[in-house]
Amino acid sequence: MASHLHADRSAPQPPDPGTLDALISQARTLRGRLDAVRRGAGGSAGRGTEPDPGVAGADPRTRWQRALCELAVHQLDDLGSQLDQLRAGMPPEAPRAWPSADQPPGPTSERTPGAAYGTHPSPDRERPSELVGRVGSAEWNLLTDGVAWSPELFRIFGRTEEDGPLTLDELPSWVVPEDQTALATAFTDCLVDGRAIDREFRLVRPDGSVRTVHMVGEPVLDDDGGTASMWAVVRDVSELRRSEHAVHESRDHLQRERHIAQTERRLAVELQEAVLPPWRGSLRFPHGDERVTGALDLAAHYLPSASSALIGGDWYDAMELPDGATLLTAGDLTGHGVTATSGMAMLLGAVRGMALAGVRPDALIEHLNQLLDSSAQPSLGSALCCRYEPRSCTLTWAQAGHPAPLLFRDGAGRVLRRPEGVLLGVTSGATYEQRTERLRPGDLLVLHTDGLAPDDAQEAPTGAEPGDGVPRKPGLHAGSARMLGLAARFATAGSAQECVRVVAEEFADREREDDACVLVARVTP
Known part of the structure; x- marks a missing residue:
């Protein structure tokens, strides 16, 4: 192999100093901008400063971003140093x-x-x-x-x-x-x-x-x-390799966290699908008895969050009881993921068991509160429990910090007056009231959880104008307010399933921060 200055090759000429000065200036400018990026990513403002004490507990993505910034810093510093050496040149x-x-x-x-x-x-x-x-x-x-x-x-x-x-x-x-x-x-x-x-x-x-x-x-x-x-x-290249190693570790840790999150989400979805009723279309209670006046035509729908990544503890259910009555229930347990869905499955199982045993709605809610308060992982939740008697068309219900049912009749809607009841898990030994509402053939009852719309979204429903009869009561839940604006469309719907489609269309384009459930019960003529 010939020498890098072989006899038949001329020696390289030194680079233009002006070009080198421009490159050095650009490298320093990039270095200053990178410091601003490091500060935004939670890194230190400059080399030699003490690390931010909050960085050690940062999430994997932040640590990965900081490691990438540190790697870029080393590379820019090395580049600047090499340009300085190139400008210095060989001593004469x-x-x-x-x-x-x-x-x-x-x-x-x-x-x-x-x-x-x-x-x-x-x-x-x-x-x-x-x-x-x-x-x-x-x-x-x-x-x-x-x-x-x-x-x-x-x-x-x-x-x-x-x-x-x-x-x-x-x-x-x-x-x-x-x-x-x-x-x-x-x-x-x-x-x-x-x-x-x-x-x-x-x-x-x-x-x-x-x-x-x-x-x-x-x-x-x-x-x-x-x-x-x-x-x-x-x-x-020790510092450079350490930075690269930190980047790889942060990336691998982030990938592991993502894999864990994906696995937990899959388990949460499978658990939710296994617990919630697998309805396809409308359901009628009592089953197959077309002669019973006041039977319920039922349909339900689960609305995921805008990101589709948060699986919460929302539930809905309808079940025919041994004495001919029908159980209608909805609820929401705080949190997301497997913990929330497993807690939801526990509460929904308790609701079904107590309803089959003939426990009244107010007593059933009290037992749910005791169950949640004494669980190994205390949490909060809301619940709504209704017992419907088809022969008398009476609805007896109790609630625990949950949005009240909405009743639509003759093209107009209203919120049922709520009985007293605090959130589940807030206090031990809480008592709950229950109320009774007389329904009529043709009435439409809507139960929903509070994730339909943000609580601060109190704007009028689609097509609603001031003075159109839509309630604007203080404290009215945003989802309830928007739902009441659908009264005219519900009046022209021929079934509970069509009403659910109306709800899905109305809330499909909303930026929901949480998932939600809707249960529609239509009293048949």
Whole structure:
């Protein structure tokens, strides 16, 4: 392999100083902008500052962003340092970078070690930063056994110039045992076969610290084609590799968190689908008895959140009881994921069991509150429990901090007056009232959870204008207010299922922060 300054090639000309100054200015500008990005990502404002105490508890995404910023900082700092070295250039008194074959440098050569590689600063320039010290150079002359190291290379290895440079035979003993064989092989390939060196290895300094360095080198051939010397540039990439390692760890941790979240969501969805009634179309109670006046035509719908990522503890249910009555219920347990859906399954199972046992709505809600208050993972929830008697068309109901049912009759809607009842799990031994409402054939009853619309979205429903009869009562739930605006469309619907479609269309384009359930019960004529 020929020397990089072969006799038939001219020496490269120094770059234009103006171009270098422009590049250095751009690198510094990028560095300043990156500091602003680091501050926005939760990182420190500059190098050498104390870390933010809140960073250790940051979420995986934030830690990943900070690690990427740190990696970019190292790369920009290295770039700036290398541009500074390039602008400094070679000292004017330095001789040719590589000697000719008839003038080999000896151990007493006056050539400044490392000057040929542009890493030794001029006397009239400021001392380079520690980042500049990450790049060192070396030359091992095989004809004279002379070794020349730049001052930066001594700092990388943790040695002083009084200690002297390391020979090629000594160098492998300074690296970790796992890298010694590979480095020795690289040296042999370079000196014997003329192959270039481009390898990283880990060296152990005298103080016991381990540094990762990147070596690039080539053999220099004499006129007879023999290897006269070997040159190398060594770069300390320890900080860069640490930053990359932090990026990889943060990315892997984030991927694990995403996988866990996806798994939990799948389990939550499967549990929800297993518990909630799998209705397809309308359901009629009592089953198959078309002669019963006041039977219920039922339909329900689950509305996911806008992101579709939050599976909450919302439920709805309708069940025919042994005495001919019908249970209608809806509720919402705080939280999301498997914890919320498993808690919802527990409460819904309790509701069904107590309703089958003939427990009244007010007593049923009291037992639910006691159950939630004594559970291993206390939480809060709302619930609505209704018992409908088809022969008398009476609805007896109780609630615990839940939106009241909506009653639509003759093209108009209203909110049923709520009996007293606090949220489930708020206090032990709470008592709950119940009320009774007489329904008529053709009436439409709507039960829903509170995730239909944000609580602060008190705007008028679609098509509703001031004075159109839609209630604007203080404290009216946003979802209820919007639902009341659908009274005219409900009046023209032929079934409960058609009413559910109207609800789905009305709330399909809303930015719901939570999921919601809607249960529609239509009293048949």
